[in-house]
Amino acid sequence: MSPDRDLVAAAAAGDTEAFKRLMERYGPAVSALLHGKVEPRDEEDLLQEVFLAAYQRIGRLRNGKALWPWLRRIASNKVSDHWRRTYRERRLFPGRGVDDAAENVPGKAPTPSEAAGRADDLRRLEEALAGLKENLRIVVYLHLWEEETVAHIAALLGIRETAVRMRLHRGLRRLRDRLTATGFREE
Numbered sequence: 001m002s003p004d005r006d007l008v009a010a011a012a013a014g015d016t017e018a019f020k021r022l023m024e025r026y027g028p029a030v031s032a033l034l035h036g037k038v039e040p041r042d043e044e045d046l047l048q049e050v051f052l053a054a055y056q057r058i059g060r061l062r063n064g065k066a067l068w069p070w071l072r073r074i075a076s077n078k079v080s081d082h083w084r085r086t087y088r089e090r091r092l093f094p095g096r097g098v099d100d101a102a103e104n105v106p107g108k109a110p111t112p113s114e115a116a117g118r119a120d121d122l123r124r125l126e127e128a129l130a131g132l133k134e135n136l137r138i139v140v141y142l143h144l145w146e147e148e149t150v151a152h153i154a155a156l157l158g159i160r161e162t163a164v165r166m167r168l169h170r171g172l173r174r175l176r177d178r179l180t181a182t183g184f185r186e187e
Contacts, residue, residue: 004067012059019058023051026068028148029156030075032141036130037079046082050075068158128178136171143168 004025010018030050034043053074061070129137138157142148150168154161 008058008061008067012061019055025156026071028142028146029138030071032138032146033072033075033134034079035141036126036137038082042082046078049078053078124179124182128175128182131178132171132174136167136174139164139167140171140175
C-alpha cells in the first residue's frame with residue numbers, strides 16, 4: 001500500500017492524526033491551488049473549508065491514489081461556491097467589503113502614493129500569477145511563497161523532479177513576461 005492509501009484508510013477509520021498528516025502533506029498544494037483564484041484574505045478560510053469537507057467525506061474515497069485529484073475537485077467546488085456567495089452578497093449589499101489595499105502592505109506606514117504604487121504592484125503580481133496555467137501556478141506558488149523544495153513539490157504533486165523544474169522555469173518566465181507587459185516595477 002502507498003503512504004497516501006494507508007493514511008486515507010486510517011483517516012476513514014477515524015484516525016485524526018492520519019488526517020492531520022494528509023493535511024500537512026497536501027495543505028501547501030491546496031493553498032497554491034486557491035492562490036490567485038480568491039482574494040488573499042479568503043484563502044485561509046477556503047483552505048479550512050476544503051479540508052473540513054475532505055474530513056467529512058474521506059470515507060467515500062475508494063482509492064487513496066486518487067487523493068490529490070479528489071482534493072483538487074473539492075477545492076474547485078469551494079472556489080465556485082465562494083464566488084457565487086460573494087456575487088450574491090455584492091448584489092445584496094453594494095459597496096460593502098471594499099478593502100483599503102494600502103492597509104495590506106507590510107512594513108512601516110508608507111506615504112499615500114507609495115501605498116498606491118505597492119498596492120498596484122501587488123494587484124499586478126496576483127493577476128499575473130492567477131493568469132498562469134494551473135500546473136505552472138501551483139509549482140511557482142509552492143516554490144516562491146511556500147518555499148518548498150523541488151523534491152518536496154514533486155512528492156506533493158506526484159510528478160518527477162525534472163517536471164517540477166521545467167514547470168518552474170516556464171512558470172517564472174511567463175510570470176516575468178506578464179509582469180513586464182503590465183509595467184510592473186521591480187525594486
